[in-house]
Amino acid sequence: MNLTSEIKLIVPAIDSVPLMGHPALEKILLVFTFILHLIPMNILLGSVIIAVALKTQKLIKYGNYDLAYRLYRDILKMLPTALSLTITLGVAPLLFLQSLYGPLFYTSTILMAPFWLLILAFIMVSYYILYLLGWTEEKVLRPLRLPLLLAALAGLLYTAFMYGSNNSLMQAPQKFHSIYNSTFYGLYIYLSDINIILRFLHVIAGSILIASIAIFTISYFKKETDRDFAVYTADYLRPVFLLAFSMQALIGFSMLFAQKPEIYSALMGKNVLQTGALWLGVAFAAVQLIAAHFKGEYILKKATLITLLISAFACLCLMAVTRDFIRDAEIGTAFSYMSNPYQWNVIVLGAFFITLAGGLAVCAYMLFGLKEIKKP
Amino acid sequence: MNYPFWDIPFLGGSMLIAIIAILHVIVSHLAVGGGFYLFLAEFKYSREKDVKFLAYLKSHARFFMLLTTVFGAVSGVGIWFVIALVSPAATSTLIHIFLYGWAIEWVFFLVEILAVILYVYKFDSLAPSSRMQLAFIYMAAAWLSLFIINGIITFMLTPGDYYLTSNFFSAFFNPTFLPSLFFRTVVCIAFAGIFAMFTATFQFEEELREKAVKYASAYLLPALIFMPVFALWYFAMLPGLARDIVTGASALILIFANISAGSAFLMLAAGIAHAWIEPRRFSTIFTILLIIFASTFLATFELVREAVRKPYTLYNRMYSNSIYVDKYNNPEIDPAGFLANLKWCDIKKIDDSNMLAAGREIYRYQCQACHSIEGYNAIRPLVKYWSADFCEASLLKLNTLKKFMPPFFGNDAERSALAHYLFSLNNKIEDKPARR
Numbered sequence: 001m002n003l004t005s006e007i008k009l010i011v012p013a014i015d016s017v018p019l020m021g022h023p024a025l026e027k028i029l030l031v032f033t034f035i036l037h038l039i040p041m042n043i044l045l046g047s048v049i050i051a052v053a054l055k056t057q058k059l060i061k062y063g064n065y066d067l068a069y070r071l072y073r074d075i076l077k078m079l080p081t082a083l084s085l086t087i088t089l090g091v092a093p094l095l096f097l098q099s100l101y102g103p104l105f106y107t108s109t110i111l112m113a114p115f116w117l118l119i120l121a122f123i124m125v126s127y128y129i130l131y132l133l134g135w136t137e138e139k140v141l142r143p144l145r146l147p148l149l150l151a152a153l154a155g156l157l158y159t160a161f162m163y164g165s166n167n168s169l170m171q172a173p174q175k176f177h178s179i180y181n182s183t184f185y186g187l188y189i190y191l192s193d194i195n196i197i198l199r200f201l202h203v204i205a206g207s208i209l210i211a212s213i214a215i216f217t218i219s220y221f222k223k224e225t226d227r228d229f230a231v232y233t234a235d236y237l238r239p240v241f242l243l244a245f246s247m248q249a250l251i252g253f254s255m256l257f258a259q260k261p262e263i264y265s266a267l268m269g270k271n272v273l274q275t276g277a278l279w280l281g282v283a284f285a286a287v288q289l290i291a292a293h294f295k296g297e298y299i300l301k302k303a304t305l306i307t308l309l310i311s312a313f314a315c316l317c318l319m320a321v322t323r324d325f326i327r328d329a330e331i332g333t334a335f336s337y338m339s340n341p342y343q344w345n346v347i348v349l350g351a352f353f354i355t356l357a358g359g360l361a362v363c364a365y366m367l368f369g370l371k372e373i374k375k376p
Numbered sequence: 377m378n379y380p381f382w383d384i385p386f387l388g389g390s391m392l393i394a395i396i397a398i399l400h401v402i403v404s405h406l407a408v409g410g411g412f413y414l415f416l417a418e419f420k421y422s423r424e425k426d427v428k429f430l431a432y433l434k435s436h437a438r439f440f441m442l443l444t445t446v447f448g449a450v451s452g453v454g455i456w457f458v459i460a461l462v463s464p465a466a467t468s469t470l471i472h473i474f475l476y477g478w479a480i481e482w483v484f485f486l487v488e489i490l491a492v493i494l495y496v497y498k499f500d501s502l503a504p505s506s507r508m509q510l511a512f513i514y515m516a517a518a519w520l521s522l523f524i525i526n527g528i529i530t531f532m533l534t535p536g537d538y539y540l541t542s543n544f545f546s547a548f549f550n551p552t553f554l555p556s557l558f559f560r561t562v563v564c565i566a567f568a569g570i571f572a573m574f575t576a577t578f579q580f581e582e583e584l585r586e587k588a589v590k591y592a593s594a595y596l597l598p599a600l601i602f603m604p605v606f607a608l609w610y611f612a613m614l615p616g617l618a619r620d621i622v623t624g625a626s627a628l629i630l631i632f633a634n635i636s637a638g639s640a641f642l643m644l645a646a647g648i649a650h651a652w653i654e655p656r657r658f659s660t661i662f663t664i665l666l667i668i669f670a671s672t673f674l675a676t677f678e679l680v681r682e683a684v685r686k687p688y689t690l691y692n693r694m695y696s697n698s699i700y701v702d703k704y705n706n707p708e709i710d711p712a713g714f715l716a717n718l719k720w721c722d723i724k725k726i727d728d729s730n731m732l733a734a735g736r737e738i739y740r741y742q743c744q745a746c747h748s749i750e751g752y753n754a755i756r757p758l759v760k761y762w763s764a765d766f767c768e769a770s771l772l773k774l775n776t777l778k779k780f781m782p783p784f785f786g787n788d789a790e791r792s793a794l795a796h797y798l799f800s801l802n803n804k805i806e807d808k809p810a811r812r
Contacts, residue, residue, distance in 0.1 A: 010719050088485060088489045088490075367494075
């Protein structure tokens with residue numbers, strides 16, 4: 001018996017209403033806005049993990065209790081904002097994802113509907129916990145603080161896991177029909193793919209890397225007023241970074257080897273652009289590793305910080321591009337986002353780009369242009 | 377039928393959407409109205425320089441941020457999640473039509489969130505003029521996001537001539553766009569006033585409390601004066617069937633509409649009267665009562681608004697059960713029958729061995745969008761005393777039986793199978809085992 005003939009491939013038809021621009025444009029916007037979302041998302045997840053580490057090590061072990069406590073407090077204070085921005089910046093990629101991959105995305109979420117919806121409840125609870133701990137910690141009973149922090153972390157990990165699981169399911173349309181016929185009420189979690197676990201670990205390790213760079217950046221800007229703190233933070237974060245980096249290298253290469261042969265070979269030379277993107281990304285990761293190794297005076301140099309930030313951002317972008325390539329390669333011939341009908345609507349597109357430019361300008365103004373009161 | 381069906385026991389999809397949507401709508405109207413409040417209150421401070429009022433504004437803003445940036449944002453994403461699960465086909469159409477409208481809305485949303493976060497966290501360190509700028513940016517961005525979303529929501533009910541012209545702007549600036557925008561704007565402002573009354577009751581100093589309560593009550597005035605006007609205008613622009621539904625074709629919806637109008641009047645009149653007659657005795661309990669009125673008003677309003685769209689999800693284009701209205705000119709639809717179009721169902725030919733199973737599937741995809749088996753708008757009691765033949769005959773005229781039901785779609789064998797299934801809900805019958 002030929003097994004493949006038993007698999008019934010069902011992919012819902014694409015909606016016939018045309019998009020207002022070529023699908024490639026939506027694709028670019030998808031990747032661009034996804035990168036914007038990844039920044040606060042990684043900072044958030046990684047920082048919570050680092051905060052848990054600081055808290056469970058009882059702080060004291062790490063030399064200076066005072067500095068360690070301040071580091072912990074500084075991290076906690078930025079978490080609610082990081083979460084708000086993660087949600088806000090996550091909306092756009094979700095929108096473009098739906099516009100291009102609707103038939104796959106809607107189906108895969110329906111198959112796991114209750115678990116998908118639960119994400120929202122978990123995010124909300126995590127936010128309020130992080131706000132309580134970040135801004136009103138003194139009102140929270142001491143023995144409850146660590147469990148609450150862990151609960152917030154669990155909520156975020158749940159979210160990350162479900163997103164990964166749904167993303168993997170979405171790119172396996174050949175499994176939709178049998179899953180639909182063997183489950184009830186959408187009570188299904190897609191686990192039967194080694195990549196889901198690897199991707200999940202990849203997100204966690206990556207978030208620790210990005211968060212440690214972000215936290216370091218914040219303390220860097222305090223180096224004039226508080227040099228001890230800046231040095232302490234750099235010294236604390238270095239081993240964290242190294243550990244996460246080694247994990248990430250291990251996971252990353254495992255993911256590469258776990259790819260289907262045709263994807264693997266595309267990433268190993270067959271497809272010049274994709275190979276270039278992946279390995280340039282790896283190169284930028286290596287640059288971060290070297291920069292993070294600087295000690296004492298050197299780590300607090302402006303050039304070091306800029307190197308770290310640029311290489312981390314470049315690495316993130318290239319990995320996002322690689323990830324997107326793998327998605328389309330996995331889906332293969334079952335579906336192509338390029339089949340979405342379109343009809344240019346220059347006025348609406350123009351309105352969007354003008355609003356986007358204007359909106360970003362207003363954001364820049366709010367961040368850098370407002371007047372502060374001079375404190376005596 | 378393009379997408380698989382998500383079976384939600386008891387509640388059914390429309391009720392689940394309603395629950396999440398109502399929570400979101402209450403908070404999001406507050407989020408928009410709160411912008412007007414922050415800016416105008418900043419303006420008041422800039423003229424009076426009352427530091428106590430400023431301190432109150434600070435605590436008000438923090439609470440406001442906690443409610444709107446997360447609860448508002450997450451429940452908004454929640455509506456999206458849930459409509460995509462319950463009506464994926466309609467959601468997909470909406471996203472294709474309005475993709476860049478939504479993208480523009482997202483930019484406003486981003487600006488709005490950043491503005492309120494900076495406003496709250498930098499409240500003490502910013503120069504007053506900068507704080508006022510932030511409040512202004514927040515107010516503008518929040519209202520503009522209402523402006524965009526309003527175009528998309530009203531389109532579902534009154535598509536104008538979009539399906540003839542395919543013109544984005546005739547979809548967006550559809551017949552109910554303006555009345556709905558004005559109506560929602562005054563509601564937003566009133567909600568901001570009520571919320572400010574609530575936070576004001578936590579101020580210990582009587583004088584400050586009185587001042588803040590009185591000031592907040594002014595926000596209820598525009599709604600008291602203009603809401604009836606905008607509501608009537610909105611009503612006048614509805615399709616005939618929708619107007620019938622509110623005015624009595626469905627007793628339940630008529631009751632809801634009355635509750636909605638009644639609670640709106642109570643919240644506005646009671647709020648203003650108490651604030652002017654005895655502002656000092658304004659209590660938290662009383663403001664909670666006002667919030668309950670406000671929530672009842674908006675919740676029932678949204679339920680009515682959803683109900684009058686029946687039998688459609690996208691008016692004149694797609695029924696609530698995701699079936700296209702114009703089936704026979706649609707190349708994607710096989711006129712041979714319903715099951716032929718049902719991608720996710722393996723039964724294609726009905727016989728004695730699969731009659732109930734086929735009926736069950738047809739029920740899921742044609743009826744369950746509005747009828748749970750037992751629970752919300754349950755079907756079991758509705759057909760309790762119906763014979764199989766009566767069921768079958770009724771299916772021929774579903775859309776005349778109740779005008780807010782779509783017609784049955786399918787061939788005679790499918791109609792029998794569905795009738796058979798409906799009959800089985802109250803009577804014991806089983807499929808015959810297949811003969812080999």
